[in-house]
Amino acid sequence: MAELDKQRVVVLTGAGMSAESGLRTFRDANGLWEGHDVMEVATPEGFAKNPALVLEFYNQRRRQLLEVEPNAAHKALVLLEDHFKVNIITQNVDDLHERAGSSQVLHLHGELFKVRSTHNPKHVLHWQKDLVLGDTDGNGHQLRPYIVWFGEAVPLLETAAEKIEKADVLIIIGTSMQVYPAASLIHYAPEHCPIYFIDPNPNLPAGVNGNLEVLAQTATEGVPLVVDRLCAK
Structure with a gap:
């Protein structure tokens, strides 16, 4: 055709x-994502409060994705x-x-295998390893998961x-x-x-x-x- x-x-x-x-589906019956309140790991406010926690949450999701088909x-x-x-x-x-x-x-x-600049949402990079504090966009701005969080x-x-x-x-x-x-x-x-x-x-x-x-x-x-x-x- x-x-x-x-x-x-x-x-x-x-x-x-x-x-x-x-x-694993992120959100279980009691509204938690892998034991975390959604506001902790999937909102801009959660990231501002504890960026290391949020980065590690998505690092775990990224590692798991590498293991499945x-x-x-x-x-x-x-x-x-x-x-x-x-x-x-x-x-x-x-x-x-x-x-x-x-x-x-x-x-x-969004996509787990991408990250973006916290300064410029259009600055997007392919990323399959862990993302940690200190990983920047080249201009000194911290990278974050390329995920649409609640409230965005x-x-x-x-x-x-x-x-x-x-x-x-x-x-x-x-x-x-x-x-x-x-x-x-x-x-x-x-x-x-x-x-x-x-x-x-x-x-x-x-x-x-x-x-x-x-x-x-x-x-x-x-x-x-x-x-x-x-x-x-």
């Missing part, structure tokens, strides 16, 4: 997408690119979509909304759809756009269009099923 004739599939993924690769759900999404124009919008900060082979991935909340703007939110507005098919995987502003993205889907929602504990926000199919399954169970169905059409 000619590239111009391909339908657009937009995929929105959350923590459940990566959990089956062995990545993409799972069957990540790999299944790559197959869609043979038949569709595919855009993945992920709330995850890992690189498992890219490692699996997906070519168009937008990270809403989500720079790519508008771009994500524009992609969903043009979707012919929307697939939502492994996300509670309860954390805003990312949860609002589902409302940008065109009125008659089919939506597949894959999550073992689906909990959609109100007002979603009626062309919705819920698969109460894990990512590795549900994603290959939906991919096979779409590719067979």
Whole structure:
């Protein structure tokens, strides 16, 4: 099929997408992230108060990411690119979509394998080792994780909304759809756009269009099923 004739599939993924690769989801049932209050490790105020703690928290996440691999759900999404124009919008900060082979991935909340200057948000570096106090941008400004913390703007939110507005098919995987502003993205889907929602504990926000199919399954169970169905059409 000619590239111009391909339908657009937009995929929105959350923590459940990566959990089956062995990545712990940041926030557990009591609201703690690896034993830390979210305000300590995922806000500008937390970083200002105790930067060493915050840097080590993300160092641990970065080390863990080096030890895991993409799972069957990540790999299944790559197959869609043979038949569709595919855009993945992920709330995850890992690189498992890219490692699996997906070519168009937008990270809403940043990336673990990047850091940025505390002085210039556009000064971004690739980074896979530990980040410590004293690591600077070359101009003496401390580097910080390239992560969108609570209380910070989500720079790519508008771009994500524009992609969903043009979707012919929307697939939502492994996300509670309860954390805003990312949860609002589902409302940008065109009125008659089919939506597949894959999550073992689906909990959609109100007002979603009626062309919705819920698969109460894990990512590795549900994603290959939906991919096979779409590719067979």
